[in-house]
Amino acid sequence: MIGATAIGVGVAPANFTFEAHVGITNQQSLFVINDGEGIAEYRVYVDDQYVDWFTISPNNFTLEPGEHNEVTIGVKAPLSASGDYDLKAYVIASTPSSNFEVGSGIKIPVHLTVSNDSLFLMLGTVSILLIGIVAAGSRWKKRRKGKMTGQSDKIETADTAVLTPVIENADNQEDLESTVEEDSDSVPEK
Known part of the structure; x- marks a missing residue:
């Protein structure tokens, strides 16, 4: 599994390709790793215009140093969708006291092909x-x-x-x- 890292956060895979069909949910796993030296809080999300298409579970969680968590990312394209879409998923890491005001993160390229x-x-x-x-x-x-x-x-x-x-x-x-x-x-x- 090829991954990506930033200070305190690692992910695998480093990109996603979804083959989606209208009305059917397609799911894949994203592994988030705390490769920092302290406890960190994590948030996972996608570009705003695609929020309604995706389910992310869990989308907020805390990890100890060296600990990892599996996140399920599901896409269910709306009836009006058809064709190819390029977007980003984001994994942001922050110290528990910063409330995500300061942190580091990774942008994960997502290619989505929707067929109706x-x-x-x-x-x-x-x-x-x-x-x-x-x-x-x-x-x-x-x-x-x-x-x-x-x-x-x-x-x-x-x-x-x-x-x-x-x-x-x-x-x-x-x-x-x-x-x-x-x-x-x-x-x-x-």
């Missing part, structure tokens, strides 16, 4: 999926409507079948009650 081919592929795939969902929904609705019509006939038949025994039982109940009344007349009273 995947955008067209993604839009085509989404379109095909939507057409499939609409077509399947229409077929399902037609089938469901047909089944519902068939089920209502069955339900009417089932209601009739259920009601008939209940009515018959009701007739039997009246017969039973009249029989019980007749039998109770024949029971002698005390």
Whole structure:
């Protein structure tokens, strides 16, 4: 890994090349090394006009002498982007008490090639999926409507079948009650 150094700060790699596709995040690692003699605070960022395109994690941290930290730099180009871009990433080192007013730093060249081919592929795939969902929904609705019509006939038949025994039982109940009344007349009273 080829790196770069400044007083109290070292980085690897010394430059980045990103092949980015619109809508897809591409990530790479940057290693920051405290090659100074004291504790230092570090800040990592990119040119202002590209801040919304990049995620940097962590972007602020502290390192002891000889200690290093891995920083993940991700780029997700906006829908309007296409072509080649040259920009800088920065790693600034400062003593904890200076609040980054005085320090040293490194500029890291970044070359970014953005392709929006995947955008067209993604839009085509989404379109095909939507057409499939609409077509399947229409077929399902037609089938469901047909089944519902068939089920209502069955339900009417089932209601009739259920009601008939209940009515018959009701007739039997009246017969039973009249029989019980007749039998109770024949029971002698005390």
